[in-house]
Amino acid sequence: MTLLQVNEVTHAYSSSGFFRRSRAAAEVLSGVSLRIEGGTCLGLLGASGAGKSTLGRVVLGLEQPMKGQVLFQGHDLYALDAKTRRQLRRDFQVVFQDCYSSVNPRMTAEQIIGEPLENYENLSVKEQKRVVGELLERVGLSSGDMGKYPHQFSGGQLQRINIARAIALKPKMIVLDEAVSSLDMVHQTNILHLLNDLRSSFGLSYLFITHDIKAAYTISDALAVMEKGRIAEYCEQKEQFLLSSHPAVKGLLGSMLSEHPRYRSKERMSART
Ligand SMILES: Nc1ncnc2c1ncn2[C@@H]1O[C@H](COP(=O)(O)OP(=O)(O)OP(=O)(O)O)[C@@H](O)[C@H]1O
Ligand SMILES: [Mg+2]
Structure with a gap:
């Protein structure tokens, strides 16, 4: 289908300039x-x-x-x-090239992956933690990585976090x-x-x-x-x-x-x- x-x-x-109206x-x-x-x-x-x-x-x-x-x-x-x-x-979700600028450096992996769940699903704190842990495992990381910040991951690992976030809502x-x-x-x-x-x-x-x-x-x-x-x-x-x-x-x-x-x-x- x-x-x-x-x-x-x-x-x-x-494009718009200072002296002219916007034009195509x-x-x-x-x-x-x-x-x-x-x-x-x-x-x-x-x-x-x-x-x-x-x-x-x-x-x-x-x-x-x-x-x-x-x-x-x-x-x-x-x-x-x-x-x-x-x-x-x-x-439909998106994953971009620059894995570091795609995430907020002040957010933990748990918060990054949990964001779409918070926006769309009404899960209890405990349930959301469980789902985030599962997602981390699904993309080849560990649920123990939840509390880490972006700078504590390699580029490849951080791209896995971005992918976990992208699949969180089962798009x-x-x-x-x-x-x-x-x-x-x-x-x-x-x-x-x-x-x-x-x-x-x-x-x-x-x-x-x-x-x-x-x-x-x-x-x-x-x-x-x-x-x-x-x-x-x-x-x-x-x-x-x-x-x-x-x-x-x-x-x-x-x-x-x-x-x-x-x-x-x-x-x-x-x-x-
Ligand atoms: N926000 C924007 N405002 C004005 N022009 C833009 C904007 N984004 C892209 N362009 C222009 O549109 C054209 C296509 O850009 P686009 O980013 O879609 O190409 P691309 O195929 O993805 O290139 P790359 O492989 O370098 O990422 C380029 O000429 C670019 O300068
Ligand atoms: Mg491009």
Whole structure:
């Protein structure tokens, strides 16, 4: 079943100067359409400035597009009354790249993970503590970590706290905006495994935004590439991506190959000749 449908979304940020009225700037999204099926992951690739995070914010209901529709379980997100939107809001969450700035440094892990529960669930103090402890264990940390502050965790551990917070309300979808990009390879791989695992346990859907084609390929079912505010290529099966002749895809695949030592040495050889 289709969980999220984006129909012909166009958006520009308005720019305003001191002496002039606010005016529409260049389009950042131009007629973007895509679909995410329940329980699947769409990897959204593209160069810096292509409009990926803007699309993520539009999908999260945080940036109203100038044109087009965002349907979440068939509901037009930007045509809902505030109460219904709040109810629906708990079903989609977000994890950003910068795990440290995503949390309040003065809050303990217990408070960070407990925040959405406090906002939406009416649990007793004891029950909330139990749920937070379970969530910590679920993301590979320990309930004994509850009293720790963000600076007492590594980047990878703190990203697990952000993920625990994101799954606290058992959402249907999570937007992961460069969520593993700042982590080293080992932590990246571990977090990708955790995300895969959570996806099968909770039937979650992901919009996985990244520059990193390897990470996207590992976790996604479908892949899309954005270029200058448009979807340049969309592959419902990620395997099709490898066969695509679109220059944007070839560029991404080329960058992946040139990272491999075998291809690097070949490139060096051909550069010498
Ligand atoms: N709040 C904003 N106000 C004005 N312009 C913005 C704003 N946010 C983004 N932009 C502009 O919109 C364009 C797309 O930005 P966006 O952050 O969506 O790209 P991105 O694909 O996520 O890039 P990156 O990979 O670097 O994160 C850029 O030209 C950017 O400068
Ligand atoms: Mg971005």
